[in-house]
Amino acid sequence: MDILILALMVLLGLYMAWNIGANDVANSMADAVGSGALSVKQAVIAAGICEFAGAVLVGSHVTDTIRKGIVDPSALASMPGMLEGEPAALMVIGMSAALLSAAIWLNFATWTGMPVSTTHSIVGAIAGFGIVAAGIGSVNWGKMGQIVASWFISPFAGGLMAFIIFKIISRLILGHHKPARAAIKITPYIVFFLAMVVTLATIYKGLKHVLKGLDWLTDTHTLLFAFVISVISTIISRLHVVKKLAGKETLPLAQQLELVEEVYVPLVIISSCAVAFAHGANDVANSVGPLAAVANIFKTGTVEMKVPVPLWILVLGGCGIVLGLSTYGYRVMATVGTKITEITPTRGVAADIAATATVLICTRMKLPVSTTHTLVGAIMGIGLARGLAGIDSRIAKKIFKSWLITVPAAAIVCIILFLLGRAYLLDYVRELVLAARVG
Amino acid sequence: MNIIQELFGKSPFGPLVEHTKKVHECVEMIRPLMEALVNEDYDEIRRLQDQVSKLEYEADTIKHNVRDHLPRRYFMPVDRVDLEGFISSQDNIADKAEDFAVILTLRKTKLHPAIMDKFFDFVDQIFQVTGTLLTAAVELSNLAEASFSGAEAKVVLSLLKGLNEEEWKADRKARSLSKDVYALEKELDPITIIFYEKMILTLGAIANEAENAGDMLRTMILK
Numbered sequence: 001m002d003i004l005i006l007a008l009m010v011l012l013g014l015y016m017a018w019n020i021g022a023n024d025v026a027n028s029m030a031d032a033v034g035s036g037a038l039s040v041k042q043a044v045i046a047a048g049i050c051e052f053a054g055a056v057l058v059g060s061h062v063t064d065t066i067r068k069g070i071v072d073p074s075a076l077a078s079m080p081g082m083l084e085g086e087p088a089a090l091m092v093i094g095m096s097a098a099l100l101s102a103a104i105w106l107n108f109a110t111w112t113g114m115p116v117s118t119t120h121s122i123v124g125a126i127a128g129f130g131i132v133a134a135g136i137g138s139v140n141w142g143k144m145g146q147i148v149a150s151w152f153i154s155p156f157a158g159g160l161m162a163f164i165i166f167k168i169i170s171r172l173i174l175g176h177h178k179p180a181r182a183a184i185k186i187t188p189y190i191v192f193f194l195a196m197v198v199t200l201a202t203i204y205k206g207l208k209h210v211l212k213g214l215d216w217l218t219d220t221h222t223l224l225f226a227f228v229i230s231v232i233s234t235i236i237s238r239l240h241v242v243k244k245l246a247g248k249e250t251l252p253l254a255q256q257l258e259l260v261e262e263v264y265v266p267l268v269i270i271s272s273c274a275v276a277f278a279h280g281a282n283d284v285a286n287s288v289g290p291l292a293a294v295a296n297i298f299k300t301g302t303v304e305m306k307v308p309v310p311l312w313i314l315v316l317g318g319c320g321i322v323l324g325l326s327t328y329g330y331r332v333m334a335t336v337g338t339k340i341t342e343i344t345p346t347r348g349v350a351a352d353i354a355a356t357a358t359v360l361i362c363t364r365m366k367l368p369v370s371t372t373h374t375l376v377g378a379i380m381g382i383g384l385a386r387g388l389a390g391i392d393s394r395i396a397k398k399i400f401k402s403w404l405i406t407v408p409a410a411a412i413v414c415i416i417l418f419l420l421g422r423a424y425l426l427d428y429v430r431e432l433v434l435a436a437r438v439g
Numbered sequence: 440m441n442i443i444q445e446l447f448g449k450s451p452f453g454p455l456v457e458h459t460k461k462v463h464e465c466v467e468m469i470r471p472l473m474e475a476l477v478n479e480d481y482d483e484i485r486r487l488q489d490q491v492s493k494l495e496y497e498a499d500t501i502k503h504n505v506r507d508h509l510p511r512r513y514f515m516p517v518d519r520v521d522l523e524g525f526i527s528s529q530d531n532i533a534d535k536a537e538d539f540a541v542i543l544t545l546r547k548t549k550l551h552p553a554i555m556d557k558f559f560d561f562v563d564q565i566f567q568v569t570g571t572l573l574t575a576a577v578e579l580s581n582l583a584e585a586s587f588s589g590a591e592a593k594v595v596l597s598l599l600k601g602l603n604e605e606e607w608k609a610d611r612k613a614r615s616l617s618k619d620v621y622a623l624e625k626e627l628d629p630i631t632i633i634f635y636e637k638m639i640l641t642l643g644a645i646a647n648e649a650e651n652a653g654d655m656l657r658t659m660i661l662k
Contacts, residue, residue: 034447166586170585170586170588170589171588171589174584174585174586174589174591175585175586175588175589175590175591175592176589176590177589177590177593178590179585253581253590253591253594254580254581257581257584257585261584343447344584376446379446379447383514383516385586386516386517386586386587386588386662387516387586388447388448388516389448389449389450389451389452389515389516389583390447390448390449390450390451390508390509390513390514390515391446391447391448391513391514391515392446392447392448392512392513392514393512393513393514394512395446396446396514399446
């Protein structure tokens with residue numbers, strides 16, 4: 001592969017990932033920072049590690065859908081009047097344009113303070129490319145419909161799950177006449193559930209994908225392994241809770257409630273890390289996925305239906321995120337930390353568990369959903385359960401509006417970039433593709 | 440700019456508890472005022488009236504602060520109408536306490552010995568009503584923490600039940616006191632009787648508003 005091309009691709013991927021780190025990542029840690037469980041600096045470090053791990057370990061599931069689920073590459077090849085190597089070259093230009101336009105849109109959104117989903121941007125951009133390159137028919141509208149539906153379903157599912165989890169916490173612990181005693185009894189179960197969700201998601205898809213040699217890791221073994229880890233976490237949490245709360249049930253109610261919230265501090269940290277992990281797995285892979293297609297075309301000279309996502313691309317995405325976090329996301333996180341927010345650790349845990357579980361389930365179903373929006377849905381669920389003192393409905397509306405505008409906006413930017421690229425770069429790229437075939 | 444953090448509004452319940460406490464400080468001035476009246480220490484009454492005015496002003500400042508936290512766009516765990524009704528009832532309590540102080544400064548009225556005990560008993564009963572409301576209302580932040588349900592909600596609801604009973608007692612005492620005042624119509628000049636009646640009505644209004652505030656608190660919990 002040409003060194004210049006490689007450098008350009010790396011830059012493109014880094015720019016995209018930088019934008020995610022600068023814009024999106026702070027959201028995944030919102031509950032931990034908002035409830036005062038983590039300082040801004042700690043949150044940046046934790047987010048960096050978890051996002052990186054999520055991107056590298058779990059990253060490749062959704063990229064398939066993004067790459068070939070939305071636009072059918074064979075529609076390009078079967079178009080009349082194509083020169084040799086032209087479909088592949090168009091694919092390269094299109095995917096690069098999609099990536100660049102999503103990144104530009106995201107950059108613009110960060111700059112203007114618009115809440116925009118990475119996933120939605122890239123899906124919109126690719127659809128835009130597909131429409132112009134191979135006609136409206138080349139876009140898999142059935143799949144597109146599924147994806148768009150999942151954007152409405154995922155916040156709803158996240159909200160419902162958060163509502164239920166918080167109702168359970170509220171009824172069994174906070175509403176108990178002796179919250180300290182109730183917390184000792186109930187918290188380990190919540191920890192078990194949390195540990196189960198996190199470990200299952202990690203092993204089942206992540207480790208299995210990266211470490212292919214692990215044949216002993218069958219479904220049963222995975223379940224067993226997750227169970228053991230969950231039991232261990234449960235025991236640890238039980239010891240921690242007993243140490244913190246035993247004998248405290250005679251204190252006044254207000255103090256008991258405060259102590260219970262303190263017990264949930266480590267949990268909200270873990271659950272926020274899980275959100276960051278899911279975010280890394282989902283959004284990062286979504287966004288750098290198209291790079292895999294480009295890299296593969298340059299390597300083989302042909303458009304293949306099944307393209308392996310090289311590990312280096314996922315690592316690149318992870319690095320870009322950490323870069324974005326440390327250069328710009330840090331500032332975003334700082335405003336999070338200084339603003340007085342009214343979310344307590346118990347609420348944070350409920351929202352985080354619900355968001356993580358929803359995003360991971362959707363990832364598993366190969367539906368690219370937005371982590372941010374699922375988390376917003378989960379927070380709304382807590383609000384409906386009377387758990388939050390106030391939710392700003394104007395911000396909620398703003399988020400909803402941005403859902404509607406992102407897809408067309410990213411699509412239009414992508415169409416412009418693609419047309420420019422096709423006009424000026426097609427011959428050059430085609431030569432590179434043909435050279436790859438010879439080589 | 441972090442959108443999720445902006446989603447969270449600031450809680451009105453902390454400042455609301457502050458408001459409740461400040462309002463009750465106004466009510467707490469009534470007894471010293473009555474004692475000054477018995478001692479016919481009119482300078483002290485003027486001084487106390489200044490103090491009540493100041494407290495009422497402070498309560499108003501907190502009230503505006505609370506209202507600032509309640510823009511229409513906030514989606515809250517309690518009904519906005521109930522919450523606003525609660526605040527305005529509390530506000531009225533402070534206003535009435537101030538009115539009471541002002542009435543005492545208008546004229547150098549003497550308290551007739553025949554109604555003195557009953558009058559103080561009535562004042563204590565008013566205090567009983569507002570005190571019960573205070574005990575229930577300071578639990579608001581805890582209620583929000585426990586999402587307005589469970590054991591905490593039950594505790595507050597049973598306190599509020601007591602409030603209704605205390606208010607009913609206050610009403611009865613007001614009637615009986617008024618009767619005693621009119622029984623003195625041969626001895627007292629009519630202006631003094633009007634003044635007594637004004638005092639009783641103002642104090643009664645405090646108990647009424649406290650009951651209203653309690654009712655609002657109840658519907659907030661039961662939403």
